[in-house]
Amino acid sequence: MSDKYKLKKWQDLPPGGVITEGGNAADYETGTWRTWRPVWQKENCVHCLTCWVFCPEGAFLLQDGRTAGGKDRKEIKEIDYFHCKGCGLCVRECPVNKQGKEPALQFIREET
């Protein structure tokens, strides 16, 4: 873990609990809240990005890719487990999962 995520001492905090930098909610590890973990099955994924649309944490990271026909598109790269809270929305909304065959997103119990 980088220093960025190291908890600060009281002397190092600005008075009044004020937050002086923008967008630092990203520094907060919500991954610790997770009891169930979505696991991406790359071989079954069609890269429709429904999971990316529904994810409340923006935990689906994308990369540039190409369709079978050679067109540019965005593809799923991986799941960011630092932020994924394990809500399961992606697992429920995945259209591949809804076909009832091989799932593109599995939902497995976190080991404690």
Add this chain to the structure above:
Amino acid sequence: MAEAMRQINPDVVAAFPITPSTQVIEDFATFVADGKVKTELITVESEHSAMSACIGASAAGGRVMTATSANGLALMWEMLYIAASMRQPILMTVVNRALSAPINIHCDHGDSMGARDAGWIQIYAENNQEAYDNMVMAPVIAEHRDVRLPVMVCLDGFIISHSIETMELEEDQAVRDFIGPYRGLHSLLDTDRPVTWGALDLHDYYIEHKRGQQAAIESAKSVIESVSDRFYRTFGRKYELFESYRIEDAERVMVAINSVAGEIKEVVDALRDAGEKVGLLKIRLFRPFPYAQIAAALRGAKVVTVLDRSTSMGAYGPLFGEIRTALYDAEPRPLVYNRTFGLGGRELFPDDIQELFAESRRYLQNGKVEKIFDFLNVRGD
């Protein structure tokens, strides 16, 4: 107090009228109407709104003031804590009045004593001169970079607030020079450096923020000493964290807050003339509480009578708790006991104080306290 507010010329005043503090804002509203100040006066619909508006205006980067009493202060409760925890240097006159029920408009200290844990600095005044002087010092204390906390300047309702007294007002410019311009910290209107106020704070940071707040209010003691010293050098009136009145060699000392101190001084003088070693320690700063300094000042005292003008129902008085805590490590430890007086404006006469000193003489002779806690001047006892 209104004159001090006029001289301070704050950016925003948000207030709701309540007896006996009404006159402060009424007079100040006249100054606003007459163009003697540049203040934006916000006449809100409640004291909760008054303090909320003060917090918003202060976070926006303005110097902010208000005034209230009793139930008005109680209605601010939630926002008092938020003002202090958000470290907004808001200045508030508290004209001390009894809390309902039964409804009563006269003086006791139940209102501000109840707010003692809210994180505000509390400064008390015996008379109008002290109240004015404390208010002139208040912005310098509140806005000091090591402090950044709100300040209550407290004075007795009616007994002081509605008394005509001779007092010295300083020149407007001298007061403004003493206070200096306001410098905000993390102003909401500073769009070049935007910040978030009032974010969520859980197990991982809340206690660190509280620890920092405690350090800030602790550092207020030395700041108040240095500001009082500069006030003395500028205007010639001397203030310390508390007033020691003839206690250097005193065996029996009374400890009290606000206007009753004037009466006690008269009685102390009379008893001193009769050869009795008595004195008074008058509280000025109640939050933060100067434990060590008070313990040092009371070294040598054998009997300490603590007068509380408020009750903490089911417990001893709030001042007594602090004084006894301050004296616990004293060697030898003096006898300390507590008397509650003056609730809802009940008078305490010089004869009553004479009687109290006669009681403390008896305790001194017998070497023990007969009654640790009692009400004074109440029918039925």
